[in-house]
Amino acid sequence: MPKINLATVPVKTGSIYPAPYAEMMVGRSSLRLGDAGGLTQFGVNLVTLEPGAVASLRHWHLKEDEFAIVLEGDLILVEDEGETPMRPGDCAAWKAGVANGHRFVNRSDHPARFLVVGSKDPEEVASYSDVDMKIHMNRGKPRFTYRDDTDWAGSR
């Protein structure tokens, strides 16, 4: 039965970001629904943001398309051009390779939730717009560098 039992999907917290960015992700949790359903061709994550939480650093993907729909609460989408309020049913899409760093933040006083879908490229690079950092994903294994591709050795 392909219906996913959400109650049995592990709640993922924490962050793979290096310090000091990992601790900025407090209040974010997610369910990896695509993985839970046995899918391998794209990822589907159900993300919950507590009041004050952010979903990520502002980032853009080199090779992977990304799509999100707000399911619950009030979120702010932050991008290069500014901020856009997003309510349940609102959708956004980011084409791979477009250098428009984006993230969701929850500035409301109640939890918010969105569903995000992303392709799975075996060799992906994401760049962070507000920080001198990139992530190189090689078949699921992350490596952080500065923007000049030298190995990450702390915030600079």
Next chain:
Amino acid sequence: MPKINLATVPVKTGSIYPAPYAEMMVGRSSLRLGDAGGLTQFGVNLVTLEPGAVASLRHWHLKEDEFAIVLEGDLILVEDEGETPMRPGDCAAWKAGVANGHRFVNRSDHPARFLVVGSKDPEEVASYSDVDMKIHMNRGKPRFTYRDDTDWAGSR
């Protein structure tokens, strides 16, 4: 601004199914949100089913992963093993190549809506569980056959 303006996305009705199946899809409409957002690596469709409508013939995909989340109303997920009621927030996933034909039907007295995501394989085949028919998609161009891969020439 990657927020998608849903009011400007064309409402798609009708069906590419041959007769007599196309007319069975009356009451179904969809917005191709992935296309609207410029995405090419996976499809995202927001499907509305009026009372009594069905989303598709019962089918399974050979190469493409598929994921759905119910956003509004009450739906029934019909599969090989039987029927599962699906409410807003309920999710389902179908791994490519698993021969479990599925579809959503709306047996309630109010409209229902779900979001469905699917990979885009350049050469996809989907098989219909309750009908002697297959669809071969070649870079977006559909060709219907019987299950034995001979060209479709009407219901048999």
